[in-house]
Amino acid sequence: MKNVAELPIGMFDSGVGGLTVLKALRQRMPCEDVIYLGDTARLPYGTKSPQTVTRYGVQCGAELVSRGIKLLVVACNTASAMALSALREAYPDVPVIGVVEPGARAACSVTKNGSIAVVATESTIAGGAYQRAIHSISPAARIVGHPCSLFVALAEEGWIDGDVPEAVAARYLDPVFNPASGAVDPVIPDTLVLGCTHFPLLAPAIRKVTPPETVIVDSAATTAETVFEELTLLELIRPGSGCGTTAYLTTDDAPRFARTGTRFLGTPITENEVELVDL
Amino acid sequence: MKNVAELPIGMFDSGVGGLTVLKALRQRMPCEDVIYLGDTARLPYGTKSPQTVTRYGVQCGAELVSRGIKLLVVACNTASAMALSALREAYPDVPVIGVVEPGARAACSVTKNGSIAVVATESTIAGGAYQRAIHSISPAARIVGHPCSLFVALAEEGWIDGDVPEAVAARYLDPVFNPASGAVDPVIPDTLVLGCTHFPLLAPAIRKVTPPETVIVDSAATTAETVFEELTLLELIRPGSGCGTTAYLTTDDAPRFARTGTRFLGTPITENEVELVDL
Numbered sequence: 001m002k003n004v005a006e007l008p009i010g011m012f013d014s015g016v017g018g019l020t021v022l023k024a025l026r027q028r029m030p031c032e033d034v035i036y037l038g039d040t041a042r043l044p045y046g047t048k049s050p051q052t053v054t055r056y057g058v059q060c061g062a063e064l065v066s067r068g069i070k071l072l073v074v075a076c077n078t079a080s081a082m083a084l085s086a087l088r089e090a091y092p093d094v095p096v097i098g099v100v101e102p103g104a105r106a107a108c109s110v111t112k113n114g115s116i117a118v119v120a121t122e123s124t125i126a127g128g129a130y131q132r133a134i135h136s137i138s139p140a141a142r143i144v145g146h147p148c149s150l151f152v153a154l155a156e157e158g159w160i161d162g163d164v165p166e167a168v169a170a171r172y173l174d175p176v177f178n179p180a181s182g183a184v185d186p187v188i189p190d191t192l193v194l195g196c197t198h199f200p201l202l203a204p205a206i207r208k209v210t211p212p213e214t215v216i217v218d219s220a221a222t223t224a225e226t227v228f229e230e231l232t233l234l235e236l237i238r239p240g241s242g243c244g245t246t247a248y249l250t251t252d253d254a255p256r257f258a259r260t261g262t263r264f265l266g267t268p269i270t271e272n273e274v275e276l277v278d279l
Numbered sequence: 280m281k282n283v284a285e286l287p288i289g290m291f292d293s294g295v296g297g298l299t300v301l302k303a304l305r306q307r308m309p310c311e312d313v314i315y316l317g318d319t320a321r322l323p324y325g326t327k328s329p330q331t332v333t334r335y336g337v338q339c340g341a342e343l344v345s346r347g348i349k350l351l352v353v354a355c356n357t358a359s360a361m362a363l364s365a366l367r368e369a370y371p372d373v374p375v376i377g378v379v380e381p382g383a384r385a386a387c388s389v390t391k392n393g394s395i396a397v398v399a400t401e402s403t404i405a406g407g408a409y410q411r412a413i414h415s416i417s418p419a420a421r422i423v424g425h426p427c428s429l430f431v432a433l434a435e436e437g438w439i440d441g442d443v444p445e446a447v448a449a450r451y452l453d454p455v456f457n458p459a460s461g462a463v464d465p466v467i468p469d470t471l472v473l474g475c476t477h478f479p480l481l482a483p484a485i486r487k488v489t490p491p492e493t494v495i496v497d498s499a500a501t502t503a504e505t506v507f508e509e510l511t512l513l514e515l516i517r518p519g520s521g522c523g524t525t526a527y528l529t530t531d532d533a534p535r536f537a538r539t540g541t542r543f544l545g546t547p548i549t550e551n552e553v554e555l556v557d558l
Contacts, residue, residue, distance in 0.1 A: 041331050042321050047435070049532040052320050153432035156326070164450055167443045253328040 005236045008033035008247070009227065010064030010094075011073040012057075015042040016257065017155070018075030019264035021099060022246070024220035025073070026227055029237075032244040036075075037064055038261070039279065041252035044152055045078040046121025046196065050106055053123065057083030058090050059279045063249070065091050070236050073227060074098040077196045077219075077256035078121050081129030095230055100124075101217030102226045103193050104133035108141065111191040112217045115142045117176050118239040119206075121196030122147040130195055148199075155198040158263055163182045165205035173209050200265065248274040284515045287508065287526070289343030289373075290352040291336075295326040295536060296434070296476035297354030298543035300378060301525070305351070308345040308508050308516075311523040315354075316343055316539070318558065320531035323431055324357040325400025325475065332402065336362030337369050338558045342369050342528070348504035349515050352506060353377040356475045356498075357400050360408030374509055379403075380398050381505045382498030383412035387420065389494045394421040396455050399474030399484075409474055423468055427451045427478075434477040435518035439540055444484035452488050459515040473497040480543065527553045 011022060015038045024035055037060055038044075045053045057079040061072060072094050073172045074080045074087065107116045118130045125145040134141050152169050157276030159165055177188060192214050194200055200218045201277045207216065231237050238244065250257040254274040284315040290301060294317045301315055316339055318324075324332045336358040340351060343506050351373050352402045353359045353366065359377030366375045387393045397409045404424040429447050438444055456467060471493050473479055479497045486495065510516045517523065533553040 041327060047532075047535070049535075052531045074474060150429075150432050150438070150526075151435055157429055159429070159450070162450075164443070164446050167446050171441075173445055204442050252331045253326075256326070256328075 001106060004070050005238055006095065007068050008035045009071050009073060010035050010037070010069035012037040012039065012060040012064060012079070013042045013074045013197060014038070014045040014056075014078065016261040016264045017152070018144070019221045019261055020197050020200045020218070021073065021075035021223055023153060023265055024224040026244075028177045028224040030243055031238050033238070033246070034244060035064055035069065035247045035249065036198060036276070037249040038257055039251050039259055040277075044121070045076060046123050046152060047151060048123060050082045050123070050127060053078055053241050054083040054086045054105060058086055061087045061091055063277060063279055065094055069094060071227065071231060072096045073223065075197055075223070077103075081127045082123045084160040090270050095234065097223065097226055097230060099219040100129050100195070100219045101133050102222035103195060103217065103234065104130060104254070105135060105268060106217045106222040107191050107193045108134060108137040111138075111141070112138060113187060113190045114138065115144070115187045115189040116191045116193060117144045117189035118193040119146050119148045119151070119172070119199065121152065122149050124195055127159045130193065142187060144176055144215045146172060146176055148196075151177070152196065152198045153160060155201045156260060158260070161204060165202055166208055169202065169209045173206070177210050177214070183239040189279075191215050191217060249277045250274055251279055283349050284517055286347050286349040286470050287314045288350050289314050289346070289348035290354045291314070291316040291318065291343060291358070292355040292476060293317070293335075293357065293424050294319045294322040294435070295540040295543045296431070298540050299476050299479045299497070300352065300354035300502055301409055302544055303503040304506060305497045305523075305525075306427060307500075307503040310517050310520060312517070312525070314343055314346060314348060314526045316528040316556070317536055319536055323400070324355060325402050325428060327402060329402070329406060332357055333362040333365045338367055340370055342556060342558055345372055348373060350506065350510060351375045353503065354476055354482045354502070355405050356382075359401045359404045370380045374513065376502065376505055376509060378476065378502045379474070380412050381501035382474060382496065383409060383416060384496065385501040386470050386472045386497045387413060387416040389496060390417075390420070392469045393417065393419060394423070394466045394468040395470045395472060396423045396425060396468035397474045398425050398427045398451070398473045398478065400431065401428050403474055409472065415454040421466060425451060425455055425457055427475075430481050431475065431477045434480045435508060435539060437539070439480045440466040440483060444481055445487055448481065448484045450486065450489045453460075456493070458490050459492060459528070464494065468493070470494045470496060485543060528555055528556045530556060530558055
């Protein structure tokens with residue numbers, strides 16, 4: 001029987017956005033093997049109901065657990081916000097780590113004025129998971145949650161610079177960071193959480209419409225750190241050195257996964273590395 | 280047994296976009312009953328593979344056929360482009376009408392210079408269904424197919440006027456309608472087909488970036504006319520007068536369906552008119 005520490009880490013997202021988390025994990029733990037599943041047949045999760053996202057999330061978890069993993073990373077904010085407890089209940093023997101709590105932790109550690117803005121998908125904001133996670137760490141924090149669904153489509157389309165993403169970012173974020181003078185609440189957030197794994201690609205456009213002192217936080221690096229701490233605690237860090245492998249699974253259109261995934265991962269994914277699965 | 284002419288027309292789309300077709304159908308045939316299914320749990324179809332779209336389309340067809348319908352309208356360009364023959368094979372007793380062929384027919388009847396642009400989702404353009412449908416009517420037509428995936432997200436978000444949709448439309452369409460001087464092919468299309476049921480909402484923004492003489496064609500009205508002709512031919516027009524009823528089915532989040540659907544239909548849909556179904 002394979003030693004548990006030798007097993008891969010499982011990771012899933014609704015699509016390719018979670019590859020920004022994989023990239024951070026690879027940098028923090030280059031020796032680990034990873035199986036990444038993108039549920040592209042049913043993306044996006046961000047406009048769907050908690051019931052549907054939970055069902056999809058548990059199905060993704062089942063696929064990865066059936067292949068033998070030592071830890072499960074929910075590399076999708078929407079699924080982290082909605083399906084985490086269902087996943088922990090369904091797979092009690094596998095530690096499950098989401099991206100919301102690490103993102104909330106990072107935000108609380110950098111804010112100076114206690115005012116934090118969170119941009120995410122419609123479902124993540126409506127569900128209130130970030131608000132709860134931040135308040136459980138900093139009960140006095142002031143939180144502005146703002147759904148920015150179009151950022152997902154922009155990142156998927158590869159329109160990450162130029163006029164369009166800046167115009168979209170301004171339309172979403174001006175009410176938060178540049179409110180009309182005389183607006184009721186003058187405490188401009190000093191911290192902005194990118195609460196969707198697609199959004200780091202749009203950070204340059206977002207940066208242009210936020211005040212220069214705003215700290216932009218994404219949960220990828222903090223999540224990778226959390227995974228490292230958890231595996232260390234459980235004594236499940238993969239022994240030895242050398243490069244870990246990555247297996248890619250997708251529920252639809254392997255060539256498209258490879259093409260758009262390359263943009264998110266920052267290094268090439270080839271079509272024949274991607275396995276099509278049916279959930 | 281209910282007379283076949285008394286049965287409703289079934290209609291499906293990946294989401295709420297097909298309600299633009301329902302609107303046209305209601306105007307042409309106010310007496311007919313309609314069952315409309317929006318597969319919102321799995322939208323969008325436009326970035327998915329032919330295999331997946333076909334599977335989803337046949338499942339939508341099964342749900343509607345099981346409820347008793349006299350004709351099936353595929354009110355989604357992507358599904359029309361990919362799943363029509365599979366649907367006809369699966370349900371040989373029910374006439375199946377898509378939106379691609381009516382749209383192609385409308386374009387061929389209005390173009391004067393034989394140059395037609397088609398904007399649609401990535402999958403619809405890549406599959407070539409519009410190109411084939413237009414060429415089967417006008418073999419000499421010159422066709423420019425252009426994927427415009429972000430239009431779907433804009434329409435869903437309700438951003439149908441202002442700077443952002445115009446900037447998006449310009450980025451997509453300037454290469455087609457305002458090519459750099461000295462470009463190889465100078466025959467600017469005089470006809471633009473909106474090959475996605477979401478796009479009619481963005482017609483005002485699209486209009487601003489196309490030359491004034493461009494005719495913008497959407498397939499909703501032509502599809503309604505095709506349904507009328509088919510039912511007349513089959514002697515299945517519903518007898519009598521008065522208003523037909525509409526039943527709404529959705530695979531996810533009835534309140535969201537009602538909210539966004541109202542925008543596409545142009546008349547209110549209330550949450551309790553929408554039935555949640557599991558495919």
